[in-house]
Amino acid sequence: MKLPRGTFDVLPGTVERWQYIENQLREISKRYNYKEIRTPIFEETELFKRGVGETTDIVQKEMFMLEKRGKEQFTLRPEGTAAVVRSFVTNKLYGAANQPVKLFYIGPMFRYERPQAGRFRQLHQYGVEALGSEEPAIDAEVISLAMSIYRSFGLKKLKLVINSLGDSESRAAHREALVNHFKPVAHELCQDCQNRLEVNPLRVLDCKVDRNHPSMATAPSILDFLNPASKEYFDQVLLHLDALGIEYVIDPTLVRGLDYYNHTSFEIMSEAEGFGAITTLCGGGRYNGLVEQIGGPATPGIGFGIGIERLLMALENEGVLPEIDDAIDVFIVAQGNDEVEKTATRLLQLMRLEGLAADRDYLGRKFKGQFKAADRLKARFTVILGDEEVERGAAALKDMSTGEQIDVPLSAVADTIVAKLKEEVQ
Template sequence: MEFKLPRGTTDILPEEVAIWQYIEGEIKELCHRFNYLELRTPMFEHTELFRRGVGETTDVVEKEMYTFLDKGDRSLTLRPEGTAGLVRSYVENKMHGLPQQPVKLYYVGPMFRYERPQAGRNRQFTQFGVEAIGAKDASIDAEVIAMAMEFYKKLGLQGMRLEINSVGCPTCRPKHKEALIAHLKDRRDELPEEDRSRLERNPLRVLDSKHPVTQELTKGAPSILDYLCDDCGEHFEQLQSYLTAMSIPFHVNPRMVRGLDYYTQTAFEIIIEGFGAIGTVCGGGRYNGLVQQIGGENVPGIGFGLGIERVILALKTQKVDIPIKSSIDCYLVALGDEAKAKGVSLVQEWRLAGLSVDQDYLSRNMKPQLKSADRLQATFVAILGSNELEQEIVVLKRMDTGEQIELAYAEALDRMLKEIKKED
């Protein structure tokens, strides 16, 4: 039997892992600058958490979740997104009582959705997200948006467009829903079956439809911005003023509602121009009722989520130069059994001193060993043969200049440490 990857998954090979590690390092540095702390939650939760938190009428809950019964006949689901689990942890660990508020957290980890695989979108994907829980002021909305924009900027990506909207709150949204239903009432039968169902259960989601017929029928639909209550309207105005003060350009898109039911007030997306049919690379917004819905205090929150695979695809599409060091410091060439025995101890000593060192394990002669050193882009080659062994020295060769010198073992180590440190 031939075993292959399950559809919608991928192996991340060593040469690709270096890119992931670079991005993860940039995430940690960014979150440190904005004072967000990492939280790690389980990869599966009780299914009801996502039904309640994400929303019964969302595509995620209706179609895309990996749900199973465990041996105790409990319904569990592989996490399809990061916010619900993080909020569950916030509630369960009583973080609302922490002295430092709002609580600012981030996560990086695998998520799972059963959907059609496409470029940059797998059934198992890795999501980076941040959440700020405990503040209703629009300044924290602006901070979260600024953080997302800065992430793409620091990676060197170009052509980003920020779109923002307010999706209102339980006070003002019902009036907009009534107007939206009235607008589509006479043409309801023209809607695709899926969107007819949405119109009955969650009308606002119709505006999020990707079906061309629905998009055409909703072109002149009432705007949520015309129905905002005073609180939501003022909040949205403040957000725009803060973004302007931070010199972050934005475009107001009244049709954007996002795909999850927990959003209130602020919703936003970051789109990269020229990045295929689906240019959205980041989405987020406010969820003022979610914490209470999951069993906590009535505290507001806001966050965003983005897929690392989409980030890597964007970097490759724009041919961004990624500063990854793929070389090693030294390759030890040992010739003969006695030299090999001494070489094993030298390699161990040099590694413990902080150098990245490799050696030959196939008992080859000098030429193929030097080829290995070249493939590994070694800065130095240390050659140890019978003559060198008698004199307790190595021939240390600098690969980029060809300069070589005979040095005692300890001197060779000191020379490499000094030159590598100088270049770093």
């Protein structure tokens, strides 16, 4: 049996890095008062068509749709926002006492695309959604949270790119200008862009195939079509970012790949040398109107998504991925009669109940082989049990870093190790 293309196993020795990242993400989310939400891995297909947008590459090309049963059709979630907003509506969180509702999620997403460095068919994503506020300050907070995450891991070579897509009035005016601009050269663009020009011309600017076409460089800027209200909103977001000391670059071509964005749109990129051609680490923006599309009351929202795989790549690239300590506290080295075996079993359980990370040999190895196993596991201490030790009710406790060995009553082994470990911390 083969591993499915575009997926990977996270094995012991590597999974600890994932746990480190997930723990850090949860800790920072708590500081910003975002609460965890967990949604199903699959949802009704219509949710993503309506929420993500039927003209997006995700819906048209990349969704993993499950086998249809009767009239129902389900899809493995390709992104997190639509599912979180669906849950927000389903569970009537818009009526919660604490507003805005600030949520975060961590979990797998699924996209049928060509696997490449940092991009997989099963990917893992952390994201936040703040629902219920249309204050520019919450936009800045969400961006600040994303930047704080990367900084907390020690990343330094980052660039924040930001844009405004404006409100519906601004977008309509920009849409008309885009159509007029691209129509004369439409026959030179890819088939996808020709289709987008009819249904969602803004997404032409996001095309990877035609990004070097001369018409892209001269396309009308959304910033020239912002009405006064949209311009004021964008200015206020930038004002708050300035107050937070967050540097940014305004890029009028940044549109993001999903249909639900309006007003603030942003990406965080790696500028580290050798990171690769795809530099985007995080993307997000405001999506006023999405809640209504999914059947809820008018509710503004903003959020972002961070790819865990790409975060790991960035940490490795900048050399700031910490060494994970996976050593155990104690290993029992035991050899002898049945009473020795029973004593080792009882002592192992007692040490684990005392909070120690402990293990023993289960392969019937001799003393020498068991000590080698203790070394491989980087055991801080070994407890040595033989017929003689058990008969006199004691064990030999060996400090594996110094080689010092002392006799300890069996009843005091766990307490002695706990005390020694505490002394080392102090």
